[in-house]
Amino acid sequence: MTNPRRCLHVVPTYYPAVRYGGPIHSVHGLCRSLVELGEEIHVFTTNVDGAGVSPVELGRPIDLDGVKVWYFPTGVGRRLYRSPAMRDALESQMASFDIVHLHSVFLWPTAMAARIARDRAVPYVLAPRGMLVDDLIRAKNRVVKRAWIGLIERANVASAAAIHVTSEIECAELEKLGLKVRSYALVPNGVVVPPRQPAAALESGGPLKVLSLGRISWKKGIDRLIAAMVHTQDAELVIAGPDEEGASAGLKSMCARLGLTERVRFLGPVQGEEKAALMRECAVLALASLSENFGNVVLEAMASARPVVVTPQVGLADVVAQTGSGLVAAGGPVEFGRALSTLLQNAELRAQCGAAGYATARDRFSWPVVARQMRAVYQRHVSARREGGVVG
Secondary structure, rough: OOOOOEEEEEEEOOOOOOOHHHHHHHHHHHHHHHHHHHOEEEEEEEEEEEEEEEOOOOOEEEEEOOEEEEEEOOOOHHHHHHOHHHHHHHHHHHOOOOEEEEOOOOOHHHHHHHHHHHHHHOOOOEEEOOOOOHHHHHHHHHHHHHHHHHHHHHHHHHOOEEEEEHHHEEEEEHHHOOOOOOOEEEEOOOOOOOOOOHHHHOOOOOOEEEEEEOOOOHHHHHHHHHHHOOOOEEEEEEOOOOOOOOHHHHHHHHHHOOOOOEEEEEOOOOOOHHHHHHHHOOOEEEEOOOEEEHHHHHHHHHHOOOOOEEEOEEEEEEHHHHHHOEEEEEOOOOHHHHHHHHHHHHHHHHHHHHHHHHHHHHHEEEHHHHHHHHHHHHHHHHHHOOOOOOOO
8 A cells, every 4th residue: 555544634723713824724735635535534533713612523523625623622721722532532543544744833732632642652643833933923922932932842843754844934943943853844735726817807996905814913913014004095994804813903003003994904814705706806815924934825816817925934935936926025114015006006017926826826835736735745654654664
């Protein structure tokens, strides 16, 4: 057998809890595409959805696009997604899997699954999902996270068959922490690439729109993007996404101070066709993040043939620059605003960047391409296990 027959993914939250953003979409996109390649994929997750729970059956596999998703309730320690029922399932089923893929750090499901995988001698791949970044650790709950790394994550990382990173930036940031790593698996997130629309169908009438799409979080640099709009003319900023941190009120006050209230719209969470329409109709997708291990929304914009402006701290920044899919600019208001203006004032350049981004998304980041890369990672480590060796 050349492929792992059974692969387990462990992730704290899953569909339909889409409030948690990019990781849910990227994990399911990968799992669905691995099923299409002939793999048997199981997901262990919780039913947590904000302050409530998702309306799903518990403790048995639910078919979702061919992926067998197991939902478990949480107990004491809900903020860490602690689930005694998931622990019992991991202990009883772990040995039946060829390989495990863990998607998080600083949370209970990863810690428990890693420990049980080690006990059962099942290789696991660990995806930190951009959270093992020194600046982020120092910025929020530094003492707690440092202690968690020392007590738990250091061993989880050192014992992983591979650390799954989605960009060179994520790899470099992880290296700064000085953690012992056996090997890295550099496999990007993927994207569904729709049929290319004719240029006439892109960008609705009226003022050109700059789109900020995703969670409203301090690390997304939305305050920097708002400040950059002062240095643009006759353009509207549309900010769409959930606000779990309660940051919108402060950002709206900032807009008022800068005289931008009439040029900035806050839409709240968007999904489905509403989200797709925003992407189609924007002139530029902007991401001014302070830290972004990958940047799923950038890839979605490229797949929609929309030009992008990103900071160098975005994982896809090198791809954007190398392929001409948009512009990379420092996060200061003047620098970022100048990059936005360059695209807003040049329709031909926007079309060129959009076309380059679409071709890049199709050829390098479509889910079938990405899933084949990840399957090769699994094959390598499953083979090493069967041969009694360790891949370094």
